[in-house]
Amino acid sequence: MTPVEPNPPFVTSRRGLLLGAVAAVPALSLFGSPAWAGDAPADHDIDDGSSMTEMDHGSTGMGGSDHAGFPTGSVPADRAGIDPTAILRDFDKGKVSTLPGGQTLREWEITAIDREFEIAPGVIFSGWTYNGRIPGPTLWAQEGDALRIHFTNASPHPHTMHFHGVHTAEMDGTPGVGPGNIAPGATFTYEFDAAPFGTHLYHCHTSPLAVHIAKGLYGGFIIEPKAGREPADDEMVMVMNGYNTDGGDNNEFYSVNGLPFHFMDNPVKVKKGALVRIHLINVLEYDPINSFHIHANFFHYYPTGTMLAPSEFTDTVVQAQGQRGMLELRFPYVGRYMFHAHKTEFAELGWMGFFEVTE
Amino acid sequence: MTGPITTEPKDASPDRSEETPPRRLSRWLLGIGPLVLIATLIGLFTLLNAPGVTGDGNRTPEEEIVVETTQLRPGQIILTIRNEGVDPVSIAQVNVSDYYAQFTQTREELARLESGTITITYPWVEGDPYEITLVTSTGGTIGAEIAAATVSPERGAPFFGLMALLGIYVGVIPIGIGLLWMPFVRRSSKAWVRGLMGFTIGLLAFLTIDATLEGLELVAGTTAFGGGLIVFLGALAAYLALEGVEGVILRRHAGAKPGEGLPARSLAFLIAIGIGLHNLGEGLAIGSAYAVGSLALGAFLVIGFAIHNTTEGLAIVTPLAGERPRLRLLVLLGLIAGAPAILGAILGGTVFQPNLVALLFGVGAGAVGQVAVKLIPLLKDEAGRMLTPLTAGGIVIGLGFMFATGLLVAA
Numbered sequence: 110m111t112p113v114e115p116n117p118p119f120v121t122s123r124r125g126l127l128l129g130a131v132a133a134v135p136a137l138s139l140f141g142s143p144a145w146a147g148d149a150p151a152d153h154d155i156d157d158g159s160s161m162t163e164m165d166h167g168s169t170g171m172g173g174s175d176h177a178g179f180p181t182g183s184v185p186a187d188r189a190g191i192d193p194t195a196i197l198r199d200f201d202k203g204k205v206s207t208l209p210g211g212q213t214l215r216e217w218e219i220t221a222i223d224r225e226f227e228i229a230p231g232v233i234f235s236g237w238t239y240n241g242r243i244p245g246p247t248l249w250a251q252e253g254d255a256l257r258i259h260f261t262n263a264s265p266h267p268h269t270m271h272f273h274g275v276h277t278a279e280m281d282g283t284p285g286v287g288p289g290n291i292a293p294g295a296t297f298t299y300e301f302d303a304a305p306f307g308t309h310l311y312h313c314h315t316s317p318l319a320v321h322i323a324k325g326l327y328g329g330f331i332i333e334p335k336a337g338r339e340p341a342d343d344e345m346v347m348v349m350n351g352y353n354t355d356g357g358d359n360n361e362f363y364s365v366n367g368l369p370f371h372f373m374d375n376p377v378k379v380k381k382g383a384l385v386r387i388h389l390i391n392v393l394e395y396d397p398i399n400s401f402h403i404h405a406n407f408f409h410y411y412p413t414g415t416m417l418a419p420s421e422f423t424d425t426v427v428q429a430q431g432q433r434g435m436l437e438l439r440f441p442y443v444g445r446y447m448f449h450a451h452k453t454e455f456a457e458l459g460w461m462g463f464f465e466v467t468e
Numbered sequence: 469m470t471g472p473i474t475t476e477p478k479d480a481s482p483d484r485s486e487e488t489p490p491r492r493l494s495r496w497l498l499g500i501g502p503l504v505l506i507a508t509l510i511g512l513f514t515l516l517n518a519p520g521v522t523g524d525g526n527r528t529p530e531e532e533i534v535v536e537t538t539q540l541r542p543g544q545i546i547l548t549i550r551n552e553g554v555d556p557v558s559i560a561q562v563n564v565s566d567y568y569a570q571f572t573q574t575r576e577e578l579a580r581l582e583s584g585t586i587t588i589t590y591p592w593v594e595g596d597p598y599e600i601t602l603v604t605s606t607g608g609t610i611g612a613e614i615a616a617a618t619v620s621p622e623r624g625a626p627f628f629g630l631m632a633l634l635g636i637y638v639g640v641i642p643i644g645i646g647l648l649w650m651p652f653v654r655r656s657s658k659a660w661v662r663g664l665m666g667f668t669i670g671l672l673a674f675l676t677i678d679a680t681l682e683g684l685e686l687v688a689g690t691t692a693f694g695g696g697l698i699v700f701l702g703a704l705a706a707y708l709a710l711e712g713v714e715g716v717i718l719r720r721h722a723g724a725k726p727g728e729g730l731p732a733r734s735l736a737f738l739i740a741i742g743i744g745l746h747n748l749g750e751g752l753a754i755g756s757a758y759a760v761g762s763l764a765l766g767a768f769l770v771i772g773f774a775i776h777n778t779t780e781g782l783a784i785v786t787p788l789a790g791e792r793p794r795l796r797l798l799v800l801l802g803l804i805a806g807a808p809a810i811l812g813a814i815l816g817g818t819v820f821q822p823n824l825v826a827l828l829f830g831v832g833a834g835a836v837g838q839v840a841v842k843l844i845p846l847l848k849d850e851a852g853r854m855l856t857p858l859t860a861g862g863i864v865i866g867l868g869f870m871f872a873t874g875l876l877v878a879a
Contacts, residue, residue, distance in 0.1 A: 178568075179561070179568050180568065180569065180570030180571070180589075181570075229560065229561050229568075229603070230560060230561065231558065231560025231561065231605050232560040232561055232603055232604075232605060232606075232607050233605055233606060233607070234607055352607070354603065354606070354607020354608070354609070355603075355607055355608050355609040357609070361563070361601075361603055361607060361609065454566045457566060457567045457568070458563075458566060458567075458568065459568075
């Protein structure tokens with residue numbers, strides 16, 4: 110075989126390599142393009158002026174950005190129909206009232222509806238949703254609260270709401286048990302007490318299960334300990350998901366909070382030194398595991414969030430399907446720091462983003 | 469006109485020419501009538517939007533895209549794709565080995581049978597394999613593979629020179645050498661010539677089968693232009709065309725007794741034309757294989773083709789056993805049979821359209837097959853038997869020889 114010729118500088122080489130820059134250093138000499146190194150992703154210059162697929166992606170001004178992601182930038186939230194930044198800190202505490210016995214009652218209206226999303230520039234995903242969003246609303250309660258989830262199935266397919274938690278069989282949202290599948294047009298109220306505390310999730314349990322979950326029927330379910338936790342300065346939820354768009358046995362796109370590469374173009378804004386608490390939930394289908402890695406920092410990890418003391422101090426954590434946990438960290442320095450699946454395939458297919466730390 | 473009564477029939481049978489003007493007109497009208505009716509119906513059907521059979525508009529579009537060619541330039545991968553389905557298709561994203569790469573495309577939406585070019589910017593590395601996935605607007609995927617990335621040849625003068633040289637190596641030179649068997653054939657006994665004729669038939673039969681299969685392989689998985697059908701249609705058309713040519717030749721040689729068949733020289737020309745058409749297809753295949761980087765040039769390939777194709781020269785001269793052809797004639801025959809390989813290689817390296825190449829393979833198969841059929845009567849011995857141990861053996865050896873040498877040039 111002929112020796113590998115040093116290729117002329119490629120326009121995109123710097124883009125692909127910003128992620129995991131350390132690993133990319135040996136490749137730098139190969140491509141002979143120093144231009145990528147150290148480029149702040151802030152300057153989103155159109156790097157070669159080639160006309161892209163003639164789609165309108167200018168609204169975020171991210172076209173042809175220097176960092177990894179879709180060459181034309183992620184789909185603007187309003188066009189996509191998903192706003193991962195809004196989902197981050199959107200904890201739905203329900204309609205709160207007090208029961209005669211003094212127990213706090215939280216009630217939610219959840220409706221299953223079909224909806225289309227533009228998950229990648231030009232790619233339309235026909236989603237199944239709770240309340241029209243992927244991921245569904247993050248339901249927040251305190252340990253011991255009485256919960257009533259009024260579920261309406263306004264979609265043409267049967268669905269359920271299956272909560273991870275402790276409850277009776279009838280309230281488990283499993284087909285064939287209790288109310289089982291909720292038929293199109295039907296309603297059902299799931300009723301149970303919030304237990305145990307931790308970072309949980311809910312999802313549809315109708316078969317074929319992988320399809321019903323992967324099309325978008327999932328959401329975070331956070332139960333705060335009765336005594337509370339140390340108040341965080343910034344608390345957020347991150348749901349790791351994927352999109353299998355071609356009906357195969359793998360995902361074409363990956364994301365956090367539903368929109369691939371969104372946090373590359375719209376970094377998660379946090380304050381230097383602030384206590385950041387992240388509820389990390391993996392709902393990925395078709396791939397066995399997912400992971401979360403943060404650059405230039407370490408975090409305390411609370412598996413499933415069910416203990417008050419962390420089990421690990423790390424910068425990378427792995428989760429199987431349905432696995433979740435709580436991360437706590439503080440950013441000691443200002444600047445931009447990547448976070449992404451350390452399975453770089455997922456990262457380069459959408460699951461990567463930035464934290465932007467300011468004073 | 470001499471007779472006073474011109475309208476009177478000249479003989480008992482009704483004379484059609486008599487009423488020709490009005491009859492001819494009405495005959496044409498009768499022929500066109502149904503066509504007009506069909507056109508009117510189509511117009512009405514379209515105008516009324518297919519009454520009774522209109523869909524509810526909810527049919528899910530089916531996306532059928534084929535990748536026709538893949539080319540590599542430094543930092544770029546260029547695909548030619550075609551929409552072989554009924555519904556329009558838009559390519560929204562391009563994924564190269566699990567990386568969403570920047571790309572441009574000539575058409576945003578491909579209508580039925582429309583083709584487009586996708587130019588992907590990607591820092592590919594020499595020798596590495598890549599998997600390209602085109603993601604459509606509905607999330608569907610179309611795959612293409614690059615077995616080992618290498619720069620596709622530029623279409624400049626050196627490229628065309630190389631292609632021409634390749635055509636000369638695999639077409640003209642081997643056949644030219646094969647023609648040098650002429651003296652040997654001429655001095656062979658009649659029995660030997662029959663054996664050689666058998667060998668030639670075996671060789672041509674092999675080429676017929678081989679070209680058909682190669683054509684079918686090219687269009688396997690595509691249906692837009694009929695798939696394998698075009699190979700067979702091409703073969704049939706070529707067969708009939710050569711039969712027509714033969715008819716013309718026979719009429720020219722009016723002196724020949726009916727049933728005697730073609731003169732030897734004409735037969736040699738027919739064989740040369742058949743083999744030439746076949747070599748055009750072969751040249752196309754070689755040129756396109758080289759253009760997409762899937763052909764390793766080198767001594768082995770050229771030697772393989774030389775051995776494989778030299779016998780084609782023998783096939784041309786065998787019918788001339790009883791003649792003393794001039795060198796000029798032999799050169800002409802050699803060029804007819806071999807030169808199309810040059811044209812094929814240049815064309816194949818420039819524009820590669822699998823359906824067109826498959827059609828040409830079919831044409832080659834039909835042409836070679838027609839010649840093989842024409843040679844069969846020449847196998848007859850004095851007793852009028854065609855399949856003797858000698859001729860049957862010749863056919864088997866011809867088939868076996870081509871099979872064995874064909875293995876050398878599996879490109």
